[in-house]
Amino acid sequence: xxxxxxxxxxxxxxxxxxxxxxxxxxxxxxxxxxxxxxxxxxxxxxxxxxxxxxxxxxxxxxxxxxxxxxxxxxxxxxxxxxxxxxxxxxxxxxxxxxxxxxxxxxxxxxxxxxxxxxxxxxxxxxxxxxxxxxxxxxxxxxxxxxxxxxxxxxxxxxxxxxxxxxxxxxxxxxxxxxxxxxxxxxxxxxxxxxxxxxxxxxxxxxxxxxxxxxxxxxxxxxxxxxxxxxxxxxxxxxxxxxxxxxxxxxxxxxxxxxxxxxxxxxxxxxxxxxxxxxxxxxxxxxxxxxxxxxxxxxxxxxxxxxxxxxxxxxxxxxxxxxxxxxx
Amino acid sequence: xxxxxxxxxxxxxxxxxxxxxxxxxxxxxxxxxxxxxxxxxxxxxxxxxxxxxxxxxxxxxxxxxxxxxxxxxxxxxxxxxxxxxxxxxxxxxxxxxxxxxxxxxxxxxxxxxxxxxxxxxxxxxxxxxxxxxxxxxxxxxxxxxxxxxxxxxxxxxxxxxxxxxxxxxxxxxxxxxxxxxxxxxxxxxxxxxxxxxxxxxxxxxxxxxxxxxxxxxxxxxxxxxxxxxxxxxxxxxxxxxxxxxxxxxxxxxxxxxxxxxxxxxxxxxxxxxxxxxxxxxxxxxxxxxxxxxxxxxxxxxxxxxxxxxxxxxxxxxxxxxxxxxxxxxxxxxxxxxxxxxxxxxxxxxxxxxxxxxxxxxxxxxxxxxxxxxxxxxxxxxxxxxxxxxxxxxxxxxxxxxxxxxxxxxxxxxxxxxxxxxxxxxxxxxxxxxxxxxxxxxxxxxxxxxxxxxxxxxxxxxxxxxxxxxxxxxxxxxxxxxxxxxxxxxxxxx
Numbered sequence: 001x002x003x004x005x006x007x008x009x010x011x012x013x014x015x016x017x018x019x020x021x022x023x024x025x026x027x028x029x030x031x032x033x034x035x036x037x038x039x040x041x042x043x044x045x046x047x048x049x050x051x052x053x054x055x056x057x058x059x060x061x062x063x064x065x066x067x068x069x070x071x072x073x074x075x076x077x078x079x080x081x082x083x084x085x086x087x088x089x090x091x092x093x094x095x096x097x098x099x100x101x102x103x104x105x106x107x108x109x110x111x112x113x114x115x116x117x118x119x120x121x122x123x124x125x126x127x128x129x130x131x132x133x134x135x136x137x138x139x140x141x142x143x144x145x146x147x148x149x150x151x152x153x154x155x156x157x158x159x160x161x162x163x164x165x166x167x168x169x170x171x172x173x174x175x176x177x178x179x180x181x182x183x184x185x186x187x188x189x190x191x192x193x194x195x196x197x198x199x200x201x202x203x204x205x206x207x208x209x210x211x212x213x214x215x216x217x218x219x220x221x222x223x224x225x226x227x228x229x230x231x232x233x234x235x236x237x238x239x240x241x242x243x244x245x246x247x248x249x250x251x252x253x254x255x256x257x258x259x260x261x262x263x264x265x266x267x268x269x270x271x272x273x274x275x276x277x278x279x280x281x282x283x284x285x286x287x288x289x290x291x292x293x294x295x296x297x298x299x300x301x302x303x304x305x306x307x308x309x310x311x312x313x314x315x316x317x318x319x320x321x322x323x324x325x326x327x
Numbered sequence: 328x329x330x331x332x333x334x335x336x337x338x339x340x341x342x343x344x345x346x347x348x349x350x351x352x353x354x355x356x357x358x359x360x361x362x363x364x365x366x367x368x369x370x371x372x373x374x375x376x377x378x379x380x381x382x383x384x385x386x387x388x389x390x391x392x393x394x395x396x397x398x399x400x401x402x403x404x405x406x407x408x409x410x411x412x413x414x415x416x417x418x419x420x421x422x423x424x425x426x427x428x429x430x431x432x433x434x435x436x437x438x439x440x441x442x443x444x445x446x447x448x449x450x451x452x453x454x455x456x457x458x459x460x461x462x463x464x465x466x467x468x469x470x471x472x473x474x475x476x477x478x479x480x481x482x483x484x485x486x487x488x489x490x491x492x493x494x495x496x497x498x499x500x501x502x503x504x505x506x507x508x509x510x511x512x513x514x515x516x517x518x519x520x521x522x523x524x525x526x527x528x529x530x531x532x533x534x535x536x537x538x539x540x541x542x543x544x545x546x547x548x549x550x551x552x553x554x555x556x557x558x559x560x561x562x563x564x565x566x567x568x569x570x571x572x573x574x575x576x577x578x579x580x581x582x583x584x585x586x587x588x589x590x591x592x593x594x595x596x597x598x599x600x601x602x603x604x605x606x607x608x609x610x611x612x613x614x615x616x617x618x619x620x621x622x623x624x625x626x627x628x629x630x631x632x633x634x635x636x637x638x639x640x641x642x643x644x645x646x647x648x649x650x651x652x653x654x655x656x657x658x659x660x661x662x663x664x665x666x667x668x669x670x671x672x673x674x675x676x677x678x679x680x681x682x683x684x685x686x687x688x689x690x691x692x693x694x695x696x697x698x699x700x701x702x703x704x705x706x707x708x709x710x711x712x713x714x715x716x717x718x719x720x721x722x723x724x725x726x727x728x729x730x731x732x733x734x735x736x737x738x739x740x741x742x743x744x745x746x747x748x749x750x751x752x753x754x755x756x757x758x759x760x761x762x763x764x765x766x767x768x769x770x771x772x773x774x775x776x777x778x779x780x781x782x783x784x785x786x787x788x789x790x791x792x793x794x795x796x797x798x799x800x801x802x803x804x805x806x807x808x809x810x811x812x813x814x815x816x817x818x819x820x
Contacts, residue, residue: 047730070729070738082727086745094730095741141731 001025001177003143006054007045014041017201019055023145026175028168028183030192030209032224038201039181043147046179048072059144060212075138077148081130082123089133090118093140111170114138128159135167139174146171146178152187164191185225189213197221213262219321222260229298231259236318243294245273247313249320257320263288264301265315272313277304343499346703347678350552350668356683357549360542364550367527371550374506374523377438378554381445382501386494388446389453390548396454397461399582400574406454408586408654410594414807415449416764418510419779419800420448422788423597425514426604426797435771438518444511447593453497460493466574473574499561506555507673509767513785524551525675529771532679541683548679555672601804604797617794618802621787624795629776630783633694636777638762640699642755645709649754652710653747654725654739656717663710670707677704678771699770705761709754716750764803 002023010015016038023029031039044050046057048069057065064072075096076082084092093105109118112132122130128162131151138146151167152160168191170180182188188195189209196206199220205212216222233240235252240259249259266272281299282288289302291310304310344351396405412420421444428435467487472482509525517526528547532540608615621627652659669677681700685691690699721743728738766781773782780799787796 049726049730068729069726070732070734073732074730076727076730078727082724084724084728084742086742095728095733125756137731232722 003058005056007052009052011041014038015201016042019203021196023177028178030188030195032188032195033198037198040196043149043181047147073144075141075143075146077134077138077151079150079153080325081134085122086122088119092137096137096141108136108139126278127155141248150182175194219227227263229261231296233259242273249318252320257322259320261318263299266300266312267315268310269313272311275310275312277308280306346665349677349684352603352683353545353548353680357545360546363543363546370522370527375554378502378506381442381505382498384446385449385501386498388450390457393454393457393461393752395585398577399579400576403588408590409451411808412447415804417448418514419765419803420444420597421511421514422800423601427596427728436515437521440515441511456497495561499558503558511807528675533653544679547678551673601797601801604794605801615805617798619800626783626786630778630780632781636797637698638759641762642759645706649709649713653713663707666707669703674767676769694777697769697772700772701762705758708757712750712754716747721746762811
């Protein structure tokens with residue numbers, strides 16, 4: 001459906017460098033990355049709003065690298081909706097349809113939960129309703145590919161979670177391919193078949209969300225999903241020694257590095273590393289403790305009380321990335 | 328073949344030179360008549376001093392009102408008390424003051440009258456320029472000062488310097504306007520032999536005693552241009568985001584009283600003068616409206632017809648230009664920048680330049696030369712209005728339409744132009760009344776048969792037909808006040 005070959009765009013800090021990506025028909029790929037990592041630039045390159053300095057963009061078998069946006073057959077759901085203030089919800093859909101079909105437009109508005117609000121103009125709609133109009137407009141255009149740029153970031157948490165699940169199932173039902181830019185790992189986990197993690201303009205890993213979460217290939221990919229502890233360590237023979245205990249690690253065979261582990265990667269174990277609970281947080285349906293491991297502090301998913309002494313050991317082999325904490 | 332970029336640059340260079348041609352011709356001719364300058368230097372001094380003092384007065388009154396409104400958190404609806412003074416054409420306001428002051432036996436002619444009429448007319452401009460600056464720059468600083476207990480002289484030191492750019496830009500805009508103003512000195516200065524450079528240029532142009540009226544007028548125009556140019560460098564009015572309304576209202580009563588007092592002095596007082604003179608017999612005091620007598624004057628009928636036609640034609644053509652250029656924002660902006668010179672510099676320069684340029688052509692002494700002057704003078708206003716619309720995000724929404732597959736023209740037709748509608752309307756309601764009541768250009772460019780309403784008022788005054796002049800002035804004032812009812816969009820002048 002979409003193929004990016006070595007796309008490069010010098011665009012200040014948020015440029016794109018040698019990006020390669022492939023989307024299959026009906027697939028939803030989330031582009032995840034920190035602010036300034038180049039993800040919106042990548043989306044605008046695909047949309048044709050920017051032209052790459054190098055590389056090629058294919059939609060199907062067609063090279064659209066230098067094609068005008070209006071000829072690419074895409075649809076775009078913007079963070080700020082970008083609705084036309086003088087048009088009603090229904091008129092938004094009719095305007096982008098190749099052959100205006102009122103019945104289909106009514107049907108699509110109903111599908112996104114806007115039945116009966118066809119005549120409302122943007123200023124008469126709530127934030128969530130506006131985003132639903134934007135989505136219905138995108139579907140009405142019958143796009144080859146749907147682009148979504150942080151579409152739910154302006155919504156409240158409840159509406160955000162509700163809408164992203166609805167939209168993802170709607171896109172799958174309509175068999176629409178989508179490139180979905182977000183900085184929210186929960187959103188990527190919820191909606192995407194695959195995740196492309198961007199860092200410094202480069203796509204550093206493309207895989208299923210679960211795989212990127214569990215097996216990040218770079219520190220940036222590990223950071224993209226959050227819930228991450230980093231400890232400065234020295235690796236020797238594939239092991240790190242912490243207060244006399246040896247933990248087998250992967251990623252670095254020997255030398256300095258950053259031991260990266262998620263909140264749930266350590267568990268209580270009788271022979272584990274001694275740790276003291278410094279603070280207890282109420283997480284989302286879980287209990288998180290800040291603990292002093294003797295070699296540094298970390299946040300761990302743990303059932304323990306404040307000040308309690310515990311022993312912790314990794315559930316599996318932890319990963320070490322080359323670098324220092326400031327990286 | 329030259330590459331595209333240099334060709335484009337060449338096109339804009341040639342266009343800029345072409346648009347500036349009247350000024351080049353004026354400068355060339357003026358340089359040839361520099362001998363007159365020593366004789367008019369004292370008048371240039373008067374003009375400069377009047378413009379400087381007038382600007383300071385406007386800034387003081389307008390800035391004071393803006394400060395009071397800002398401190399009192401006055402609702403924008405109160406602006407309706409200030410705006411009528413600005414919407415009434417300056418020469419009509421001057422006419423009103425002339426008659427009103429005569430009612431209370433005060434001699435209105437001369438420097439005092441000019442400064443009074445200017446302050447009444449242009450203080451609202453200072454208010455409109457400074458109030459947003461106060462809101463955006465001062466509000467957060469004032470909140471911080473109040474919260475942290477910064478008072479007295481320390482507070483002044485904390486609050487005033489950030490306002491300097493806005494004050495300087497506002498002063499520059501006012502100075503340029505007053506320096507080039509013709510109507511007020513024509514009504515309140517000429518009868519008392521008090522000249523400013525625009526009225527002097529006008530007087531020399533029509534002086535039968537002058538051996539070279541055009542050359543002298545050009546030299547005076549050149550001097551006027553030289554006095555104006557420094558103000559062009561003072562920069563444009565900075566704009567900002569509106570402030571959060573965290574400030575506790577203070578001085579509410581004083582602010583409201585000041586607004587009412589200003590409206591009484593700047594609007595009601597001249598209005599009473601016009602009404603008294605237009606509706607009542609000067610000698611018997613009997614109710615005897617002068618509208619019929621004014622309408623009987625061929626010059627008034629001709630002036631009204633010409634003003635209407637010229638205003639509609641100029642506005643329509645500029646609207647068309649704006650519509651054509653809207654989809655090319657870059658070109659629109661560049662053209663506006665090129666045309667800014669004729670909007671910002673005194674109209675006297677453009678008028679004399681056009682006479683010099685077009686005197687040998689059949690266009691001279693026809694309404695077409697007035698139309699051309701209106702187009703050059705007011706184009707920047709219309710284009711600014713459209714530019715404000717484009718900068719409000721319309722262009723992006725058209726881009727979104729194109730992203731969804733709409734063709735360029737269709738996207739503009741269905742999205743861009745409808746969204747630009749309010750800005751186009753704002754442009755129309757800016758340009759149309761200005762053309763209708765225009766005096767500086769038409770007073771210099773008119774010929775028998777192409778007089779405008781402004782010229783008719785001036786002629787009536789010169790001919791001693793004071794009641795008829797008052798009647799026309801009253802009509803123009805009423806027309807201007809109707810514009811208060813028209814919703815406006817923010818176009819920073």
